[in-house]
Amino acid sequence: MTLVMVVDDDQDLAEMLGIVLTGAGIDVDLVSRGDEVMDVFRNNPPDLVLLDVMLPGLDGIEVCKLIRAESMVPIVMLSAKGDTQDVVKGLEAGADDYMVKPFRHPSELIARIRTRLRRTNADVSGLLTIGDLAIDVQAHQVARGGKQIALTRLEFDLLVALAKEPGRVFTRDALLSEVWGYRHSTDTRLVNVHVQRLRSKIEHDAEHPEIVVTVRGVGYKAGVLGGS
């Protein structure tokens, strides 16, 4: 069974989330305080964390940073604010995705969670190379010159999506549907923030990216190291 950790201080909402997730065949661990998250997390590592931004004890952004420091587990932030700053802050702290309360449909939440949990790129096999990076899709590993680079699952998926079709220019919308599983969303902040994070891990110089290249006015593509 999949285990999802739900961190929310609103007891009723947490219970409701529990009902919906359990109904979908997912085990749930409920935590109501920010400063209790790490203990529960270490004792019983979940497959995914649903994390509210506003929490007593320790706020969601900080909790997100703490989890990220130890684990590459997918994190989906729950936010009562749609405001840009909070969303971007959450994504920069290491969240993979976010959902703004109230969700359109519980089914949307479940779809989001499943997307984050499924093994993407099951169709891609073997080794991919992009620039001077070697990507082992099955083993979920990226290495440069034999040295492992730790990526979150989402960052890995993003990199693979670009690497399996080198040269193709992906619009942000295309990446949103490919990696995040959104049909059409206009929120391209998700893509922008994650590309920045990915670059900071894999590029030689994140200011002058050579692997994930911006195509102005369109989107991104996998670049070939050393030009052309």
Add this chain to the structure above:
Amino acid sequence: MNRIYGRIQKSLAIKVIFSTVILSLAVTGITGSALNSRLAAGIKEVNLNSALIEARSTLFTAEYRFLLAQGEKDSEVQKVVDDVISSATTLTANENAREVVFIRSPGNTRKNNYEIASNLLDPSSIPQSLSERVRKKPDLVYQYTNMNYLTGTQVRGLAIGQKVQIPNAGQYEMFIIFSLANQEKTLDLISRLLLLTGFVLLLLIALITWLVVRQVVKPVREAAVIATEFTSGDFRKRLKVESQDEISTLGFAFNEMAESIEKQIARLENLSRVQQRFVSDVSHELRTPLTTLRMASEVIHSSKDSFDPIVSRSAELLVAQLDRFERLLEDLLEVSRFDAEVAVLEAVDFDMVQLVQRCADDLGLVAKKRKTQIYIKTVEPVIMVKADIRRVERILRNLLSNAIDHAEEQQIDVQIVSSEHDVAVGVRDYGVGLDENALTRVFDRFWRADPSRARIRGGTGLGLSIALEDARLHNGELEAWGRPGRGAHFVVTLPRNTWESIEQRLIQLQPEDYKA
């Protein structure tokens, strides 16, 4: 000239100084020239009197000596004439130069000629009129004239003449001409001094006026500066009050007014901040229970088939109303952002045509239900813009939903026009339309054209007012046209680059198909 006049009009100090100087100029001019002419007349009179006395004695001596030389030889007479001339022209230190002229009277036909002028003076310096008067009168006659020398110099002079009888030579006119060079010099000096004094006086008056005016104007000017800053939003500015005159009373009054305005504004600002904060907090706080409600209702709704029809229908209504409630909450939150002026633009590059197409597609089903159809006409297949796509999409959705709501089963025409600089989208429907009163209120919050109309689509009543705010946030404009029964036309014009402002309206607001 106009510029100088303008400057004078603008500054009180300059105005006062200018008029004071003009008035003083008139006063000093009149007194100065009166003084000058009085002085000149006095000096001339004194000089004339002394010249007459001197001339009288000289002429008397000459007459006397000619009388004594009666019967002498011509050479002796000549000597007497020379003697008379030399003694008359000999000067003591402080005297004016003099010249002597003998002119033979007309009608004198004696052969001995003693016509002479001393020191190369041109005898024509003696005016004809003076000669005639000398001949007619037995006494002294005088006239002011110019002394012309054969060397070319010319000096002002006073000519005094009388008839004399020269022995053996008949009647001559003897003139003594006094040079007035010294007098002229004195007069010149006096008028120059007067002019200088007048000028200095004017300067001093201007200076004094400036000093006095400054005392009055400076505080007024400071008050004006501070009032301007106050107007532009710096409510902490106060006037400095240093004395106890009328100006300080003005200062006190101004400061009191400023104080009261500042308090009022602070109170209002605080009030509206509290109010906006409240709206925003309420919206946020409502979200968590709403989320729980949503999920609970969905769980119920998903198993509605197992309920009896009444419960089942209730579950449907519950879900639908929660939807509507949520939309209202979203709009309220957005409105509170606009009110708090915290709405931010996140500009990205996108294709306007594609966005319009997508919005129309998304609303296609609704349009079909209302038996209308959306037709899109564009001048170019791709129009790239840099704007906040979320907001532009919201504007388009609001305009399209609004058109669908009021289309009355007639088609909806969407027109996209772009220029180098701007892009415009016009949404035209041919339905119920809007009257004049409605046009002024169509962007008001919660305003509905016809309160009795069924709220079929369940719009929040905030859509168009948010669309307007969205357009303005882009430095764009959203305008509405409508006629009862003739449909409506909404045109949004945006700069293709968010941070610029629109150059022109690309779509005429009153549709071409409409003839008044």
